[in-house]
Amino acid sequence: MQGNGTKIVFIAVFLGISIFYLWPTAAFYLEQNYIEDLPQAERAQYMEENRGKMQELRQNSLSLGLDLQGGMHVTMEVGTPKLVRELAGEYADTTLVNVIQTAEERSLENGTDFIDELVQVFEQRDPDARLSRYFRSDTENITRRSTNEEIQAYLKKQRDSAVDRAMEVIRTRVDRYGVNEPSILKQGNSRIVVELPGVAQKERVRSLLKGTARLEFRLAADADELNASKEQIIGYFDRQAAASDTADTVQQQSGANALTQVLNPRGRSQYVFGYAASTDTARVNELISRPEVQRMMPRNTELMWGAAPFQELPEQGVELYELIGVRSQIEMTGDVIEEATVNFDQATNQPRVSMNMNSEGARRWSRITGANIGKPIAIVLDGYVYSYPNVETKISSGRSSITGLENVQEAEDLVNILLSGALPAPLEIIEERTVGATLGEDSIQAGFYSTVFGLFVVAIFMIVYYRSGGAIADLALMLNILFILGILAAFKATLTLPGIAGIVLTIGMAVDANVLIFDRIREEQRAGKTLRAAIDGGYSNAMSAIVDANVTTFFVGIILYSFGVGPIKGFAVTLMAGIVASLFSAIVITRVVVDYLTRDKSADLNFG
Amino acid sequence: MRWFETPSFDFIKGHKIAYFISGALLVAALIGIVGKGLQYGIDFRGGKEFVLQFDQPVEVTQIRSSLSDPLGSAPEVKKFGSDLEILIRTDNPGEISTVQNIITSTMNEVYPENENIVIKTDVVGPRFAEDLKSGALNAIIFALIVIFIYILIRFKNWTFSLGAVVALFHDVLIVLGVFTIFNDIAPFSMQIDQAIIAAFLTIVGYSLNDTVVVFDRIRENMIQYKTMDFTEMINKSLNDTLSRTVITSVTTLFVVTVLFIFGGEVLKGFSFALVLGVLIGTYSSLFVASAIVVELQLRKEQAS
Numbered sequence: 072m073q074g075n076g077t078k079i080v081f082i083a084v085f086l087g088i089s090i091f092y093l094w095p096t097a098a099f100y101l102e103q104n105y106i107e108d109l110p111q112a113e114r115a116q117y118m119e120e121n122r123g124k125m126q127e128l129r130q131n132s133l134s135l136g137l138d139l140q141g142g143m144h145v146t147m148e149v150g151t152p153k154l155v156r157e158l159a160g161e162y163a164d165t166t167l168v169n170v171i172q173t174a175e176e177r178s179l180e181n182g183t184d185f186i187d188e189l190v191q192v193f194e195q196r197d198p199d200a201r202l203s204r205y206f207r208s209d210t211e212n213i214t215r216r217s218t219n220e221e222i223q224a225y226l227k228k229q230r231d232s233a234v235d236r237a238m239e240v241i242r243t244r245v246d247r248y249g250v251n252e253p254s255i256l257k258q259g260n261s262r263i264v265v266e267l268p269g270v271a272q273k274e275r276v277r278s279l280l281k282g283t284a285r286l287e288f289r290l291a292a293d294a295d296e297l298n299a300s301k302e303q304i305i306g307y308f309d310r311q312a313a314a315s316d317t318a319d320t321v322q323q324q325s326g327a328n329a330l331t332q333v334l335n336p337r338g339r340s341q342y343v344f345g346y347a348a349s350t351d352t353a354r355v356n357e358l359i360s361r362p363e364v365q366r367m368m369p370r371n372t373e374l375m376w377g378a379a380p381f382q383e384l385p386e387q388g389v390e391l392y393e394l395i396g397v398r399s400q401i402e403m404t405g406d407v408i409e410e411a412t413v414n415f416d417q418a419t420n421q422p423r424v425s426m427n428m429n430s431e432g433a434r435r436w437s438r439i440t441g442a443n444i445g446k447p448i449a450i451v452l453d454g455y456v457y458s459y460p461n462v463e464t465k466i467s468s469g470r471s472s473i474t475g476l477e478n479v480q481e482a483e484d485l486v487n488i489l490l491s492g493a494l495p496a497p498l499e500i501i502e503e504r505t506v507g508a509t510l511g512e513d514s515i516q517a518g519f520y521s522t523v524f525g526l527f528v529v530a531i532f533m534i535v536y537y538r539s540g541g542a543i544a545d546l547a548l549m550l551n552i553l554f555i556l557g558i559l560a561a562f563k564a565t566l567t568l569p570g571i572a573g574i575v576l577t578i579g580m581a582v583d584a585n586v587l588i589f590d591r592i593r594e595e596q597r598a599g600k601t602l603r604a605a606i607d608g609g610y611s612n613a614m615s616a617i618v619d620a621n622v623t624t625f626f627v628g629i630i631l632y633s634f635g636v637g638p639i640k641g642f643a644v645t646l647m648a649g650i651v652a653s654l655f656s657a658i659v660i661t662r663v664v665v666d667y668l669t670r671d672k673s674a675d676l677n678f679g
Numbered sequence: 680m681r682w683f684e685t686p687s688f689d690f691i692k693g694h695k696i697a698y699f700i701s702g703a704l705l706v707a708a709l710i711g712i713v714g715k716g717l718q719y720g721i722d723f724r725g726g727k728e729f730v731l732q733f734d735q736p737v738e739v740t741q742i743r744s745s746l747s748d749p750l751g752s753a754p755e756v757k758k759f760g761s762d763l764e765i766l767i768r769t770d771n772p773g774e775i776s777t778v779q780n781i782i783t784s785t786m787n788e789v790y791p792e793n794e795n796i797v798i799k800t801d802v803v804g805p806r807f808a809e810d811l812k813s814g815a816l817n818a819i820i821f822a823l824i825v826i827f828i829y830i831l832i833r834f835k836n837w838t839f840s841l842g843a844v845v846a847l848f849h850d851v852l853i854v855l856g857v858f859t860i861f862n863d864i865a866p867f868s869m870q871i872d873q874a875i876i877a878a879f880l881t882i883v884g885y886s887l888n889d890t891v892v893v894f895d896r897i898r899e900n901m902i903q904y905k906t907m908d909f910t911e912m913i914n915k916s917l918n919d920t921l922s923r924t925v926i927t928s929v930t931t932l933f934v935v936t937v938l939f940i941f942g943g944e945v946l947k948g949f950s951f952a953l954v955l956g957v958l959i960g961t962y963s964s965l966f967v968a969s970a971i972v973v974e975l976q977l978r979k980e981q982a983s
Contacts, residue, residue: 138945146807148806179806179809182809182810182813273775273776273800274776274779277775277776278776499804500775500802500804501803501804501806502802502803502804502807503775503800503801503802504799504800504801504802505797505799505800506798506799507732507796507797507798507799509732509798510730510799513943514945516943517941517942517943517945517946518942518943520941521934521937521938521941521942524937524941525933525937525938528933528934528937529930529933529934532929532930532933533930535680536680536926568943568945568946569874569877569946569949572938572942572946572949572950575934575935575937575938575942576881576931576934576935576938578934579930579931579932579934580885580888580927580930580931582927582930583923583927583930583931586923586926586927586930587892587923590922590923590926593681593684594919597684597685612899615895615899616891616892616895616896619833619891619892619894619895620887620888620889620891620892620895621888622829623826623829623830623884623887623888623891624884624887624888626822626825626826626829626884627822627826627880627881627883627884627887628884630818630821630822630825630880631818631877631880633818634814634815634818634821635814635818635873635876635877638873638874639873639874639876639877642877643877646881646884679680679681
């Protein structure tokens with residue numbers, strides 16, 4: 072009985088801390104139920120009055136993982152190869168392009184850092200060559216004389232800042248979009264993990280996250296040259312078709328022109344190369360990207376698809392897109408945009424984005440429009456032509472607009488992206504997981520039932536098998552669950568479905584310590600010891616086995632936590648919290664209760 | 680109630696049979712794994728997975744055949760719990776939104792009167808999948824090394840370490856074999872993904888727990904009965920701890936079974952791995968781990 076005072080204090084303190092940390096969660100839950108029961112009329116008012124309080128409770132609540140509350144988890148990677156290529160700018164030559172490609176392949180294969188591979192590949196090629204001939208930076212003091220190590224450090228620094236800037240941009244965009252408690256974290260050196268609870272419009276968010284919003288103003292292609300090339304290219308496919316009666320792919324009927332099968336070579340204007348159904352655009356891209364076809368294209372000309380269909384045939388379920396010829400040269404980019412708003416075209420009543428340029432942009436815009444009166448200028452966003460209006464007069468106000476947008480939502484997102492700044496490097500979504508809210512609710516329910524049933528079955532079994540001892544272990548088990556949740560809340564951990572599985576598993580394993588102790592007590596009793604002596608012996612003799620068994624499982628928890636991602640981390644956290652809590656409750660709490668019940672020498676306690 | 684109060688089973692004699700059973704299971708598992716290859720899930724292989732919920736029951740085979748053409752290759756289609764929820768997995772390399780549109784629009788064509796919504800999507804790029812795979816592999820290797828070292832330090836005898844680690848390999852390999860062989864015919868996903876790796880490591884932790892308790896008793900008995908024959912002492916230790924081994928296995932089996940039945944479709948594979956793991960882990964700590972310690976110890980003594 073001696074020394075139990077301290078134990079009782081410990082138990083009280085832990086209990087107090089657990090309740091303290093779990094209080095907001097319970098209060099938030101009760102408030103929510105209360106609000107749901109309120110009549111409709113009072114609800115809004117009540118919510119308005121208690122907004123601050125609710126928000127505070129919510130923030131301090133045990134948070135649920137995306138798999139439980141529904142939402143979207145996205146891992147994005149900053150395209151380092153492309154970033155390096157862009158940093159080199161005009162200095163880049165075929166050697167560098169080749170080195171970048173090899174390094175990219177190697178880093179993919181070996182799972183190593185791309186920049187390290189880049190330097191290695193470059194040095195393997197020619198040990199005396201210097202990377203400094205590709206990169207210059209005044210601010211970073213990168214000159215012709217910089218060593219390869221300095222370049223390596225410089226590139227890494229550039230990547231880091233690109234990732235940081237990308238995170239800033241994404242944060243702004245997500246905030247403007249309006250998400251409750253988004254989380255944006257850096258992972259490794261080039262990855263960004265975005266978690267958006269409750270997001271339902273995945274497609275919209277995807278383009279919002281990835282949208283580089285690379286706005287370009289380009290001149291349209293030379294109409295005569297374009298048409299000459301068109302005829303040449305169609306001729307090429309005619310010859311191809313005639314040459315091979317056996318088609319080269321399954322998609323192609325033998326003897327037919329592969330290109331005109333999917334692309335109608337006519338258009339509304341002379342700048343249009345042709346048009347195709349949305350389902351055929353991929354095939355068209357494949358055909359025109361062939362090197363021999365590319366060689367027939369006029370110099371400095373590229374083909375780009377229109378962003379919106381120019382014609383829809385709903386009864387056939389077909390949308391037709393134009394393939395437009397534009398110059399490769401970019402006259403101006405979107406970084407001169409200072410202001411952007413959504414409004415409506417008075418003539419067509421379609422949404423459009425009006426832009427205001429800064430003074431430098433306005434000056435350039437005035438020069439470009441002045442020099443190209445009567446010709447179209449294509450407004451290109453992320454590789455798609457949004458419109459190619461004819462320049463009627465010289466524009467010196469620095470105003471322009473983007474039309475051809477599908478709806479107001481798209482226009483709003485575009486403004487968001489334009490104003491939050493362009494991403495410094497392309498981002499690629501390399502992992503995306505979404506869970507619908509209903510599935511999340513089902514999972515919460517499944518987790519709840521599993522916990523209750525698991526607890527119930529184990530509790531009954533313990534009482535049947537160990538009688539009074541079992542009842543004491545059950546009490547410890549209940550407190551144990553309270554402790555686990557308290558630990559999770561205190562460490563601001565997130566409860567996931569695998570996390571709940573971890574709790575359920577802990578219920579089964581938590582009694583293990585008591586099983587070890589009680590079995591030992593029975594053994595001591597069999598050996599003829601008195602009840603008190605048997606209890607003492609039982610607790611002390613079982614201790615080393617309990618410690619060994621739990622330490623090893625705890626190690627597994629740590630390893631899982633450090634290597635796992637997302638929900639698995641949640642499992643590892645509850646597993647570890649469970650071990651700590653169950654050791655405490657199984658050893659300390661049951662001992663105090665057992666001692667209390669056997670405080671009289673004559674007292675009897677049944678261990679079954 | 681008391682089970683196995685003073686048991687006196689001859690576990691060491693049972694070792695011969697245990698070797699036979701374990702050997703057969705291991706060979707079957709290895710044949711399955713080598714023959715079929717590990718059945719990686721989306722986490723380790725990459726790809727796109729969509730779970731669609733319909734208003735009315737649908738046919739798996741019809742969905743598979745109707746999607747084959749639009750997606751370019753036959754997708755994997757499985758029920759996700761009920762007849763209303765269907766999991767579709769494809770390797771189509773297109774954009775996420777595009778692929779999702781192909782699936783939903785095709786479904787709308789095939790089942791015009793039957794509304795569908797996408798309730799879950801998982802998209803993992805090939806590079807990310809590679810990273811997850813090497814992470815999982817590292818976790819397992821690291822876990823085994825840590826366990827080996829911990830037991831070496833605590834029991835100061837490498838035969839114990841080796842016995843424990845071999846038993847763990849034994850457990851994980853058999854569960855892995857079951858998952859590989861029965862993946863195609865199981866009514867739920869038995870592919871190797873992150874959750875299964877977590878389950879494996881939990882099995883490792885659990886099975887080790889059992890083994891360590893037995894070892895702990897062996898260590899205690901070694902001090903108490905110095906003159907007892909080693910084999911006999913191991914047998915006594917196994918019998919001493921038998922009651923505890925069985926009770927803990929029973930309670931753990933209870934909860935993982937509850938999890939398997941009530942834990943929902945997302946956790947089906949995970950909890951099934953745990954059910955198998957608890958059964959095999961209990962068996963191996965009784966019949967495999969200590970058997971190996973006996974063998975190694977006898978050899979060690981003969982050698983010295």
